[in-house]
Amino acid sequence: xxxxxxxxxxxxxxxxxxxxxxxxxxxxxxxxxxxxxxxxxxxxxxxxxxxxxxxxxxxxxxxxxxxxxxxxxxxxxxxxxxxxxxxxxxxxxxxxxxxxxxxxxxxxxxxxxxxxxxxxxxxxxxxxxxxxxxxxxxxxxxxxxxxxxxxxxxxxxxxxxxxxxxxxxxxxxxxxxxxxxxxxxxxxxxxxxxxxxxxxxxxxxxxxxxxxxxxxxxxxxxxxxxxxxxxxxxxxxxxxxxxxxxxxxxxxxxxxxxxxxxxxxxxxxxxxxxxxxxxxxxxxxxxxxxxxxxxxxxxxxxxxxxxxxxxxxxxxxxxxxxxxxxxxxxxxxxxxxxxx
Numbered sequence: 001x002x003x004x005x006x007x008x009x010x011x012x013x014x015x016x017x018x019x020x021x022x023x024x025x026x027x028x029x030x031x032x033x034x035x036x037x038x039x040x041x042x043x044x045x046x047x048x049x050x051x052x053x054x055x056x057x058x059x060x061x062x063x064x065x066x067x068x069x070x071x072x073x074x075x076x077x078x079x080x081x082x083x084x085x086x087x088x089x090x091x092x093x094x095x096x097x098x099x100x101x102x103x104x105x106x107x108x109x110x111x112x113x114x115x116x117x118x119x120x121x122x123x124x125x126x127x128x129x130x131x132x133x134x135x136x137x138x139x140x141x142x143x144x145x146x147x148x149x150x151x152x153x154x155x156x157x158x159x160x161x162x163x164x165x166x167x168x169x170x171x172x173x174x175x176x177x178x179x180x181x182x183x184x185x186x187x188x189x190x191x192x193x194x195x196x197x198x199x200x201x202x203x204x205x206x207x208x209x210x211x212x213x214x215x216x217x218x219x220x221x222x223x224x225x226x227x228x229x230x231x232x233x234x235x236x237x238x239x240x241x242x243x244x245x246x247x248x249x250x251x252x253x254x255x256x257x258x259x260x261x262x263x264x265x266x267x268x269x270x271x272x273x274x275x276x277x278x279x280x281x282x283x284x285x286x287x288x289x290x291x292x293x294x295x296x297x298x299x300x301x302x303x304x305x306x307x308x309x310x311x312x313x314x315x316x317x318x319x320x321x322x323x324x325x326x327x328x329x330x331x332x333x334x335x336x337x338x339x340x
Contacts, residue, residue, distance in 0.1 A: 051331045057262065058338075061328050062107075064266035069146055070316030072269070078313055082306040085296030090310030099314040103325065107338045110326025114334075117323015132323065139322045155210055169205035176208035177201060 052058045079087045113120050118136055122129030159168050168174060172181035180199050207213045280286060300306055315321055332338060 051333060055336075058328065058332060060262050060266040062325075064262050065319050065324055065328070066317060067266065067269040068316075068319075069149060070313070070319075072273070073149065074316055075313060078309045079293065082309055083297040083300050084293045086298075086300045086306050087310060088294070089296055089301065090306045091313060094307075094311040094314045098311060099318045099320070102320050103318050104339060106320065106325035107329035107332075110329030111332045111334065111336060111338060113326075114330045116327035116330055117325075120326045120330075135321060135323050142322075152210060159209075168209070169202045172201050172204075174201075174205075174209075177204050178208075 081087075082090070109120055109124070110116065113123050115123060118132040121131040121135075162168075170183075171177075172183060178199065180197050181201055181204050182198055183201060281290070319325060329338060
């Protein structure tokens, strides 16, 4: 095994120092010498690896990384589960104690070492080299069910546009509805007598149309792949991985024209969220929901569950521990001030 080093050629005296000032050769690791000067020519690493076109590209990439299912889908569920305001308190505490410090720590380590999530742990501590591979395994398992959820979303979008001007889950007269289906706005006292067996069209659309569930494990059923399932599943996988594949890996993230899609994926979700917020606050009962959202249950703070959920959500929200932040930081210049 050998390392590539550079020996200064004193016969060449250019000013300033350039690559021509050094002779590249390899020496065995076991060989000892006092006269060899190990030196990396200026900008050699940046030329090989590439870097961000400007500071805003790095910022938008970090924002795009945070706008995912971990925030849009998981956060509201945990907030409702833990009592609204109670979860906001635990989430905020975890953000300042864990989220922000670990965010900058991972970016700084990646920037210092110039490597991504799979290798930087091994560079810091060789005995923990497997941690990087374990993190990639966890990311793979997350991608498996994230792609399924994204496919559901795309399925709903396609089904909605295919039923304009109506919604396919608003009525009970579709082929996937059962006799127990009812619309809450209608008088159903004369139709259904068993109140424990009611099901809304929303539930039946998801269970019977989207998932194609059967009565139980004993009833396997036939082929449940519907015309939309396969293409929508593929679209879900493509949407989830698109940001990872738009930038060529050999010359850095700024070398491909498709990388500017990061600006769109970083800003467009916030536009959609603002539209959804305006729509939500104008609905009937919105005040009750907002009050529940900001009102804490102080006794719940004495239980471990809200604290555990708040801390775990921070890791999803900031993408901590998945190797993405060191990879983004590795494309910064060595002396770049990531804090600013």
